[in-house]
Amino acid sequence: MILKNNKTADIAVVGAGIMGLAIAYTAAKKGLKVIVFERNTKAIGASIRNFGLIWPIGQAPGKAYERALNSRKVWQELVNKADLYAAQTGCLHLVYNQDELAVLEEFMTTAPGHGYQCQLLTPEEVSQKSSAAKTHGLLAGLWSTTELTVDPREVISQLPAFLESQYSVQFRFGTAVTSITMPYVDTAVERWQTDHVYVCSGADFETLYPSVFAGSGLTKCKLQMMRTGSQPGGWQLGPALCAGLTLRHYASFRHCTSLAALDKRVLAESPEVEKWGIHVLLSQTRLGELTIGDSHEYDLTPDPFDKDEIDQIILNYLHTFAHFPDTHIAQRWHGIYPKLPGQTEFIAQPEKGVTIVNGLSGAGMTLSFGLAEEVLQANAITASWQVGG
Secondary structure, eight states: OOOOSOEEEEEEEEOOSHHHHHHHHHHHHTTOOEEEEESSSSOOSGGGSSOOEEOGGGSOTTHHHHHHHHHHHHHHHHHHHHTOOEEOOOEEEEEOSHHHHHHHHHHHHHHHHHTOOEEEEOHHHHHHHOSSBOOTTOOEEEEESOOEEEOHHHHHHHHHHHHHHHHOOEEEETOOOOEEETTEEEOSSOEEEEEEEEEOOTTOOSSSSHHHHHTTOOEEEEEEEEEEOOOGGGOOOOSEEEOGGGGGTSGGGTTOTTHHHHHHHHHHHOHHHHHTTOOOEEEEOTTSOEEEEOOOEEOSSOOSSOOHHHHHHHHHHHHHHBOOSOOOEEEEEEEEEEEOTTOSOEEEOSSTTEEEEEOOTTOHHHHHHHHHHHHHHHHTOSTTOOTTO
């Protein structure tokens, strides 16, 4: 290996997905010199394979919810600075069964105390918020105001150029980090000396510090997703939509004792939903395309082959609560993200000056910027940068 002259940075980031970009942005705002390494010529992982939803309503009350709201503030700040698309859509949880309604009613008894900014709407009120929501058989809708929609493909592709031009962040795309021996970070052609390294490698978590990850409990989650073409005539979805199955998926509803009855019915009526970990969300891109998903299959070595059965279950359920002009599916794909059961993130420090930040369990768009601020403050990486400064 032939190394060029040593280069220096205050911090190095491994991975240019949303977590790595959040670390880079947060540090660069503090005036720190940042270098980001991405093994692919562009980021192609889970950060571009999602709904683009910043989804505070799904986060557990307390620390996770506050982190999501902090992330939302940073998103709003960033999209203005970088001229990125972001729609303050909010979202609607639509319910058509009494057991689902019971969960929403119970949730609403605790929501104000936990800071959730939402209200329970009648079917008539839902129809005023969304022309896409099916009102036949609709019992109620949970309206939340905090959700944003960005285009993840746009964000992940455009943020590096913004960070380079506005904050002098350096990027090395198509460059794998081969070893870290602090204070040095090595690639095939460069050695960087740095004060701190943040390893944000997403689903590729076995390469650096494999023994740490082997004992972490992390696994991988594969999800199947779809997208329509642009809807005709400039048709707009409005709020992001979901329905009763979503109440079973997110931590914000898990304290509801009424969830047990909903679980029992779904398991009896639709065991395939449980088998493939399906709940269904619908969001819209800047170009008017509708993003649809998803499923959840857990394995350290996910099956590379997608299943039409899963797509059909998702679509069939979607059409029970939403309708829109063009239902033709233009794209299908799957994403893979790291999952740490029972936790909102995996943080480790395998050696002095190295922090691993991983395992956001599918909530990277929602939590990364808030988590980045917390992690960087905790490390207090320069003497002049005081926590909270």
